[in-house]
Amino acid sequence: MFLNTRSKPMDLQFYETLEKRCELSKVESGRLHTYRNGFTGECLYDQLFDEAGHEDVLIYRDLYLQTERSVTQYDALIINDDGIVVNEIKNYTGEYRIEGGEWFRNDRQISENPAAQLSRATGKLIRIRNSVNAGFNISGRLIFVSDDFYLQTDDDSIWRKLVVRMDLKRYMRSFRGGHVGNKAQYIARLISERIVENPYFEADVDAERLQKGFYCGACGSFSLQKSRFHLVCSSCGSKESNETHLLRALADYQCLFYGKPMPSRSFMEFIGYRLSRRIVQRVLLEHCDVDKKGNQTTYSLKYRNFEEKTVKLQRSYKYKDYLTK
Ligand SMILES: [Zn+2]
Incomplete structure (x- = not known):
């Protein structure tokens, strides 16, 4: 077992x-x-x-x-x-x-x-x-x-x-x-009683190297067109909800800048300002733990694994994803 x-x-x-x-x-x-x-x-x-x-x-x-x-x-x-x-x-x-x-x-x-x-x-x-x-x-x-x-x-x-x-x-x-x-x-x-988190993992990445924005969950293309509640991939036609894209980007951020606090301004930059601050804020509040210190507010995703979470969320999402493969 x-x-x-x-x-x-x-x-x-x-x-x-x-x-x-x-x-x-x-x-x-x-x-x-x-x-x-x-x-x-x-x-x-x-x-x-x-x-x-x-x-x-x-x-x-x-x-x-x-x-x-x-x-x-x-x-x-x-x-x-x-x-x-x-x-x-x-x-x-x-x-x-x-x-x-x-x-x-x-x-x-x-x-x-x-x-x-x-x-x-x-x-x-x-x-x-x-x-x-x-x-x-x-x-x-x-x-x-x-x-x-x-x-x-x-x-x-x-x-x-x-x-x-x-x-x-x-x-x-x-x-x-x-x-x-x-x-x-x-x-x-x-x-x-002796299980601990992996203490050896260190994420160290130069943010300048990273392509900002969202990418298609099916083919990885960053070329996405906005529709009302979705982003549609120009390469393969897959359509994923704004929430899915935001959750994936949150998981990416969390993984690439592991252990570092995330202010919403850094996240907006990470997603290339592709969605409005209002939409982003709503998703941050729903899926992140919020840490307020003085006038600095940072967020951390509540879940470790993006795939597991989105599979569960798909059932409750108002706006479903349609992947071509
Ligand atoms: Zn695609």
Whole structure:
């Protein structure tokens, strides 16, 4: 049983949003590719676990846990009465080699060491367990979700630490018949009390680079024509309500200038003054938390995920969206 949803990581959201509003540098494109690839792998893992069944375990996904003074990220934690199994998910493709403890792809050493990552991650959980004097097992596996992943190694002991795609469903099914009783509930509580927001995410973008205004939700074009309650895309003909555009722009702003307070004047500039202050103000008041300090008022969107919110809102909107694809 999944205990939480897996939402798109902030870093991925950032680069996807950035790509919509400016030309990415080579480094930025590389990062977007890496984050997207990682997230695709994690979603595939979830899907395979759904197919294999997860009734006999509790699973936390994509967590940041506070342990003493550091914060550690976990792709998946599988919990039952026996304890916790850490799954570090890798969406590697191609030919890999481990030699002398170092990882290589096509003979080039890679920047991360998955086995070391896993051992750090399990080590932090052992600290948490020991700090409360609890007795349960903690172990971990590296999960390689791609069926296009090949590994050669001089260290046979590594195979016990990893699961490749061919064996993945069998591995997931091996949790069947386990117990989720008081002990598992206790472990889950121990974990949930230490969940924190991703502290490593930093958005840093030069506002000058960004294209201002609204763009089409279907094709991404910034060429939109105003009709009374909608904006109509000149490229593909999609028609989206003013609210949809404003919510998407709010989510973009929030992501690109993460953690920075948003005065309405900055937002008006961000949307290129394409809608009147009156319409914008109404949407800000409806969908944002308002923070008043002296004569400065700033807004922050109440929701984290634009897509989830707009899907729900569509039902209550007076003015619907009509996407061509
Ligand atoms: Zn369009």
